[in-house]
Amino acid sequence: MKIHEYQAKQLLSAAGVKVPRNVVAKTAAEAAEGYTKLGGEIAVVKSQIHAGGRGKGTFKQHPEQRGVVLVKSADAAKDNAARMLGSTLVTIQTGPEGKLVSTVLIEEGLKIARELYLGVVVDRESGGPILIASTEGGMDIEVVAHKTPEKILREPFDVEAGLRPFQARNIAYRLGLEGPSIRAAEKMLTQLSKFFIDHDCSMVEINPLVVTAEGDLVVGDAKVAFDDNAMFRHQDLLPFRDLSEEEPMEVQAQASGLSYVKLDGNIGCLVNGAGLAMSTMDIIKYHGGFPANFLDVGGGANVDQVTEAFRIILADPNVKAVLVNIFGGIMKCDTIVTALLTAYDKIGIKVPLVVRLEGTNVDLARKMLAESGKPIIVGTDLTDAAQKAVKSLGA
Amino acid sequence: MSILVDKNTKIICQGITGKSGLFHSQQCRAYAKEHRPGEDVFVGGCTPGKGGTEIDGFPVFNTVEQAVQKTGANCSLIFVPPPFAADAILEAADAGIGLIVCITEGIPVLDMARVKRAMVKSTSRLIGPNCPGIITPGVAKIGIMPGYIHKIGSVGLISKSGTLTYEASWQLGNIGMGQTTAVGIGGDPIIGTTYIELLAMFEADPKTESILMIGEIGGNAEIQAAEYIKSHVTKPVAAFIAGATAPPGKRMGHAGAIISGGSGTAAEKQAALEAAGVVVAQSPADMGTAVKKAIEKRK
Numbered sequence: 001m002k003i004h005e006y007q008a009k010q011l012l013s014a015a016g017v018k019v020p021r022n023v024v025a026k027t028a029a030e031a032a033e034g035y036t037k038l039g040g041e042i043a044v045v046k047s048q049i050h051a052g053g054r055g056k057g058t059f060k061q062h063p064e065q066r067g068v069v070l071v072k073s074a075d076a077a078k079d080n081a082a083r084m085l086g087s088t089l090v091t092i093q094t095g096p097e098g099k100l101v102s103t104v105l106i107e108e109g110l111k112i113a114r115e116l117y118l119g120v121v122v123d124r125e126s127g128g129p130i131l132i133a134s135t136e137g138g139m140d141i142e143v144v145a146h147k148t149p150e151k152i153l154r155e156p157f158d159v160e161a162g163l164r165p166f167q168a169r170n171i172a173y174r175l176g177l178e179g180p181s182i183r184a185a186e187k188m189l190t191q192l193s194k195f196f197i198d199h200d201c202s203m204v205e206i207n208p209l210v211v212t213a214e215g216d217l218v219v220g221d222a223k224v225a226f227d228d229n230a231m232f233r234h235q236d237l238l239p240f241r242d243l244s245e246e247e248p249m250e251v252q253a254q255a256s257g258l259s260y261v262k263l264d265g266n267i268g269c270l271v272n273g274a275g276l277a278m279s280t281m282d283i284i285k286y287h288g289g290f291p292a293n294f295l296d297v298g299g300g301a302n303v304d305q306v307t308e309a310f311r312i313i314l315a316d317p318n319v320k321a322v323l324v325n326i327f328g329g330i331m332k333c334d335t336i337v338t339a340l341l342t343a344y345d346k347i348g349i350k351v352p353l354v355v356r357l358e359g360t361n362v363d364l365a366r367k368m369l370a371e372s373g374k375p376i377i378v379g380t381d382l383t384d385a386a387q388k389a390v391k392s393l394g395a
Numbered sequence: 396m397s398i399l400v401d402k403n404t405k406i407i408c409q410g411i412t413g414k415s416g417l418f419h420s421q422q423c424r425a426y427a428k429e430h431r432p433g434e435d436v437f438v439g440g441c442t443p444g445k446g447g448t449e450i451d452g453f454p455v456f457n458t459v460e461q462a463v464q465k466t467g468a469n470c471s472l473i474f475v476p477p478p479f480a481a482d483a484i485l486e487a488a489d490a491g492i493g494l495i496v497c498i499t500e501g502i503p504v505l506d507m508a509r510v511k512r513a514m515v516k517s518t519s520r521l522i523g524p525n526c527p528g529i530i531t532p533g534v535a536k537i538g539i540m541p542g543y544i545h546k547i548g549s550v551g552l553i554s555k556s557g558t559l560t561y562e563a564s565w566q567l568g569n570i571g572m573g574q575t576t577a578v579g580i581g582g583d584p585i586i587g588t589t590y591i592e593l594l595a596m597f598e599a600d601p602k603t604e605s606i607l608m609i610g611e612i613g614g615n616a617e618i619q620a621a622e623y624i625k626s627h628v629t630k631p632v633a634a635f636i637a638g639a640t641a642p643p644g645k646r647m648g649h650a651g652a653i654i655s656g657g658s659g660t661a662a663e664k665q666a667a668l669e670a671a672g673v674v675v676a677q678s679p680a681d682m683g684t685a686v687k688k689a690i691e692k693r694k
Contacts, residue, residue: 230503274648275556
């Protein structure tokens with residue numbers, strides 16, 4: 001679960017991590033008030049969306065307007081916020097459709113001496129959390145890692161003990177910090193690692209981490225995401241979820257216990273198992289087609305789930321054919337065909353439907369399909385099914 | 396021969412009184428009965444608070460420790476719900492269970508980090524979580540896979556995915572091949588046993604003549620495996636990597652199946668495996684034939 005920058009800063013601040021003084025605004029008037037309240041000469045107005053690249057991003061409705069702007073008056077705060085709020089911000093991370101801005105963050109301007117990078121993620125290799133730091137703050141860290149890997153500092157830390165103060169100091173010195181910044185870094189890094197563990201985060205990214213002219217360390221921008229599997233013990237974080245940032249069909253699928261990811265092709269896929277679902281997308285592409293989605297109905301696949309799965313797939317207007325690929329293991333193929341036929345009647349499928357079945361009770365299941373009288377195209381194996389699905393588009 | 400599982404494996408199920416736990420324990424027991432009639436392979440289960448009872452002929456114990464004492468179990472199959480699964484794994488390790496197979500999907504990743512840390516000094520081996528389990532065809536099934544798809548044979552199978560493993564086993568069966576052992580390692584970011592350890596076991600297993608490795612996007616375990624194969628594996632290896640068409644930054648069902656920061660792509664994994672001399676199937680329909688090709692290539 002991803003959250004907005006302003007929410008991340010709110011949580012980080014509560015955990016003792018230093019963030020700039022700020023005001024959250026939902027209207028232009030609130031933005032102006034926020035500027036006045038902060039009382040400084042310079043403030044920053046930042047569009048709040050779940051995507052990076054906002055500073056260089058522009059709005060569909062206002063091509064001259066950037067997603068993050070420095071302002072020097074309440075009027076400027078107001079005018080910029082007015083253009084941002086209710087408009088669609090397009091950045092390199094949002095895709096051409098962009099994202100609607102409904103909140104802006106007004107923040108005090110900082111006297112920036114240096115910009116660093118800090119991140120905490122789960123490291124598969126060491127099997128635990130890892131702190132990543134770099135002197136190249138404000139840059140895309142993946143680009144830094146690719147071009148100058150020596151500028152990336154990696155410090156795995158113990159999931160029980162958290163980042164130890166000496167580890168934090170090591171990183172601080174390696175980042176070239178000095179004077180009061182060392183103590184500030186020790187505090188911030190240990191707090192950040194504790195925050196990561198306490199909240200079951202999947203990612204915390206502070207980019208940039210600002211070293212102020214006074215040598216203090218302050219969070220410039222913050223990205224925080226939580227482990228979906230751990231949300232059961234963080235009910236207090238659920239209100240931070242912004243459903244408007246998520247693909248509506250993915251939200252609906254999740255509520256029905258289905259795993260669905262929308263893609264931009266035209267062949268819908270309905271598959272049991274994540275690996276087979278990915279492979280089904282792959283084989284469609286291999287035979288010259290384009291998958292419209294990833295969809296794993298899971299091991300249970302009952303009538304309700306299959307019906308819901310069809311509904312979700314067919315709600316995508318791009319879908320011009322559907323490929324069902326089921327490998328019946330413990331779940332018998334005939335059970336799935338029963339679900340399939342029921343769903344077929346309920347939904348009224350109007351695009352070509354190719355079904356490939358294999359596994360337990362497959363003969364009975366194929367017979368049921370053949371006798372159903374429905375115009376279902378049967379694929380004899382994976383390749384045949386994928387080819388037939390691709391071909392059905394031309395027919 | 397086989398790896399991990401043999402005729403001395405005695406299995407219990409943690410979470411045996413739950414719906415899935417009971418169903419799959421019954422299936423595993425039936426598999427053992429069919430292939431090794433008269434032998435006691437699946438010996439009971441655990442559910443705290445239900446010790447002393449029996450469920451469909453399985454004795455139920457309160458703790459794994461008690462189950463081990465009474466049954467001599469050395470393997471545990473875990474179906475405990477995600478919030479309690481990490482504790483269940485550690486309980487099994489503490490009771491001296493040598494092989495722990497965790498099927499549970501959805502365990503918080505930091506819980507697995509804690510398990511990993513706690514098991515550093517343990518002699519127990521964890522398979523999974525979020526996996527279909529292990530099967531040594533004709534000997535024992537410890538998992539949720541349909542037993543009959545897996546034929547006895549000479550291919551060592553290692554996979555991150557469940558149904559894709561079934562698909563591969565079925566393809567192998569169609570060309571007259573089977574497996575020594577098939578291991579589902581799981582689709583989570585932090586897992587108990589990864590490719591390299593299993594590659595080493597299959598390399599050392601005299602009955603295993605070739606290896607099929609099924610991977611997917613996310614992380615770099617397949618790339619590390621490729622490095623290992625290059626320097627340590629003499630047997631023919633074939634592979635398939637799922638998710639060539641997956642978009643970056645999106646989780647594809649499995650918690651670990653995500654391309655992040657442009658790394659963990661199918662293309663880079665395929666390239667690394669090919670560079671290590673592995674025959675990589677481009678289509679998931681060709682996993683079985685890829686094994687055949689890998690064997691022929693070595694002749």
